[in-house]
Amino acid sequence: MGLKEKCFKKSLWLFHFSAGSCNNCDIEILDCLTPKFDVERFGMKLVGSVRHADVILVTGIVTRKTRERLKEIYKQAPKPVVIVAIGACACTGGIFASGYNFDGPVDKVVPVNAYIPGCPPKPEAMLAGIMKLLNKI
Amino acid sequence: MGKRTLVPIGPYHPLLEEPEFFKLYCDGEIVKEVVWETGYNHRSIEKICESKTFEQVFYVVERICGICSTSHPFAYANAVESIPGVDVPIRAKYIRTIIGELERIHSHLLWVGLAGHFLGYNTVFMWAWKYREPVLDMFEIITGNRNSYAMFTIGGVRRDIKEEQYPQLEKLLDEFKPKLDLITGAVMDDPVLHARLKGVGVLTAEDIHDFGAVGPVARASGVDIDVRRDDPYAAYDMVDWKVITAQAGDVFAKAEVRLLELYESISIIRQCIEGLKKEKGGEIKAKVKEIPPGIGIGRAEAPRGEVFHFVKSDGSNSPVRHKVRAPSFTCIPTFRRSCVGGTIADAAISLAAVDPCYCCTERMAQVYNYSTGKRIMNAAELIKLSQKRTEEFKTKFLKG
Numbered sequence: 001m002g003l004k005e006k007c008f009k010k011s012l013w014l015f016h017f018s019a020g021s022c023n024n025c026d027i028e029i030l031d032c033l034t035p036k037f038d039v040e041r042f043g044m045k046l047v048g049s050v051r052h053a054d055v056i057l058v059t060g061i062v063t064r065k066t067r068e069r070l071k072e073i074y075k076q077a078p079k080p081v082v083i084v085a086i087g088a089c090a091c092t093g094g095i096f097a098s099g100y101n102f103d104g105p106v107d108k109v110v111p112v113n114a115y116i117p118g119c120p121p122k123p124e125a126m127l128a129g130i131m132k133l134l135n136k137i
Numbered sequence: 138m139g140k141r142t143l144v145p146i147g148p149y150h151p152l153l154e155e156p157e158f159f160k161l162y163c164d165g166e167i168v169k170e171v172v173w174e175t176g177y178n179h180r181s182i183e184k185i186c187e188s189k190t191f192e193q194v195f196y197v198v199e200r201i202c203g204i205c206s207t208s209h210p211f212a213y214a215n216a217v218e219s220i221p222g223v224d225v226p227i228r229a230k231y232i233r234t235i236i237g238e239l240e241r242i243h244s245h246l247l248w249v250g251l252a253g254h255f256l257g258y259n260t261v262f263m264w265a266w267k268y269r270e271p272v273l274d275m276f277e278i279i280t281g282n283r284n285s286y287a288m289f290t291i292g293g294v295r296r297d298i299k300e301e302q303y304p305q306l307e308k309l310l311d312e313f314k315p316k317l318d319l320i321t322g323a324v325m326d327d328p329v330l331h332a333r334l335k336g337v338g339v340l341t342a343e344d345i346h347d348f349g350a351v352g353p354v355a356r357a358s359g360v361d362i363d364v365r366r367d368d369p370y371a372a373y374d375m376v377d378w379k380v381i382t383a384q385a386g387d388v389f390a391k392a393e394v395r396l397l398e399l400y401e402s403i404s405i406i407r408q409c410i411e412g413l414k415k416e417k418g419g420e421i422k423a424k425v426k427e428i429p430p431g432i433g434i435g436r437a438e439a440p441r442g443e444v445f446h447f448v449k450s451d452g453s454n455s456p457v458r459h460k461v462r463a464p465s466f467t468c469i470p471t472f473r474r475s476c477v478g479g480t481i482a483d484a485a486i487s488l489a490a491v492d493p494c495y496c497c498t499e500r501m502a503q504v505y506n507y508s509t510g511k512r513i514m515n516a517a518e519l520i521k522l523s524q525k526r527t528e529e530f531k532t533k534f535l536k537g
Contacts, residue, residue, distance in 0.1 A: 102180070
C-alpha cells in the first residue's frame with residue numbers, strides 16, 4: 001500500500017477555502033453537512049485549520065488579493081493533499097473571467113485533482129464528485 | 138491609551154464563510170476598536186456589467202451574492218424598467234413577489250442557523266438548515282435551480298408558475314408553518330438564549346441613523362423603514378402585510394424581527410397565490426423594444442435591507458454605468474458601535490447579527506490607467522468627486 005492509499009483510506013477531513021466566490025457554492029458546501037445530505041456519514045467533516053485537512057475545497061475565482069493566500073494555504077497543508085475546485089468559477093473563471101481582478105482559475109495557482117462544475121453544483125454533485133475521486137486514488 | 142492587544146480574525150478563519158479580515162484591538166477582554174479589511178472577494182462586477190447587454194446583466198448581478206440572488210435582479214429590473222417606464226404585467230408582479238419572499242424565508246432561516254452555530258447552539262443550526270431544504274426544493278420545482286434562479290427579465294419573468302404548482306406551494310407553506318413555530322419557540326422561549334443575547338451588541342436608533350443602516354438591523358432598533366412599504370414595487374402594494382419592528386436593538390431583537398418577518402412572508406406568498414389564481418392565463422412579460430438614453434434607479438428590499446441599483450443608458454444595448462449598493466455596505470460599519478465596549482466573546486455574535494454579506498459589499502476605490510499602470514485617483518479623491526457631483530445634482534434637480 002502506497003502512501004497515498006494509506007492517507008486517504010479513512011475519514012477525510014475537509015478544509016473550505018473561499019477564494020472569491022459569491023457564497024453560493026459555500027452555502028451548498030455547508031448544506032452537505034446538514035441533516036438532508038449529511039456528509040458526516042462518510043466520515044467527512046469540515047475542519048478549521050488546513051493543517052488538519054486531507055482535502056481542500058476551493059470555491060470562486062482567484063482574485064489578485066487571494067492568490068498569495070491560496071498559495072500559502074497550499075504550502076501549509078500536509079501532503080499528500082487533494083484539491084477540489086467547486087463551481088464554474090473555480091473551474092474556469094465562469095462569468096467573472098473577463099473582470100480586471102480575475103487572476104486565473106484555481107488550477108493556474110495550485111494543482112487541482114478534481115473539478116465539480118455547476119453554478120452552484122448541487123450538494124449531490126459535490127458528494128458524487130468527492131466519492132468518485134476517492135475511488136480513483 | 139492603555140496597552141492594546143491585537144486579535145486578528147481572518148482572512149481565513151473557521152468561523153467565516155468568506156474571506157475578510159477583522160482586527161480587534163483589545164484591552165484585556167474588552168474590545169476597544171474594530172478595523173475591517175476587505176477586498177479579498179472583489180470581482181469587478183460593475184465593470185463586467187458594462188460589457189454585457191441589458192438582458193445578460195441579470196445573470197451577472199444574480200451572482201453578486203448567492204444568498205440574496207433575487208434581490209439584486211429585482212433592484213436591477215426596477216432600475217432598467219424605470220428608464221422606458223415599462224408596465225409589468227400583474228401576473229409577473231405576483232410571481233416576482235413570490236420568488237422574493239421565498240428567498241427571504243430561505244435567507245432568514247440560513248441566518249438563524251448560522252447565528253445558532255456562532256453561539257455553539259448547533260441544534261438550531263441543524264434544525265433551521267433542515268427546514269430550509271424544502272424551500273430550496275420548491276425553488277428547484279419552480280425555477281429549475283436551487284440558488285441562482287434566473288427568473289427575472291426586463292418587463293417580467295422568464296418562467297410562469299404553473300397551475301399544478303400552486304398546491305405544491307401551498308403544501309410547502311402549510312408544512313413549513315409548524316416548523317417555523319418550533320424554531321421560533323426554540324429561540325424565543327430559551328432562557329439560555331435570553332441570557333446570552335439580551336443587551337449584547339446594542340444599536341440605538343441614533344446609531345442606525347449615523348451609519349445609515351437598513352433592513353432588519355434598523356427595524357430591530359425601532360427605525361421603521363422598509364422599501365416594500367415606503368416605495369412599493371412588484372405586488373407589495375397589492376397584498377396585505379405589516380412591517381415588523383422591535384425596540385431593544387440588541388441581537389435578540391434582530392433575531393425576533395427576522396423570525397416574525399417569516400410569518401409575514403408566508404402570508405404574502407399565500408395572497409400572491411390567490412392573486413395568481415385570479416390572473417389566470419395572464420401575460421408574464423411585457424414587450425420592451427429598446428432602452429432609451431437615461432438614468433434609472435431601482436430599489437428592492439433584500440432579506441438584509443435595501444438594495445440600490447443605478448443604471449445609466451446611452452441608448453445602446455448595454456449600460457454605460459452600473460452601480461450597486463448592497464445593504465451590508467451600510468450595516469457592516471455598525472460593528473464600530475455594537476462591538477466596541479463589549480467582550481471578545483460577544484464580538485462574533487455582534488458581527489454575525491447584522492447578517493453581513495461580504496461578497497455583496499466588496500468594492501475597490503481606485504482609478505488606474507490600465508496601459509501605463511499609473512494611479513490617477515485614490516479613494517479619498519473619489520469621495521471628494523462624489524460629494525461634488527452630489528452637490529451638482531442637488532442644485533440641478535432639487536431647485537424646483
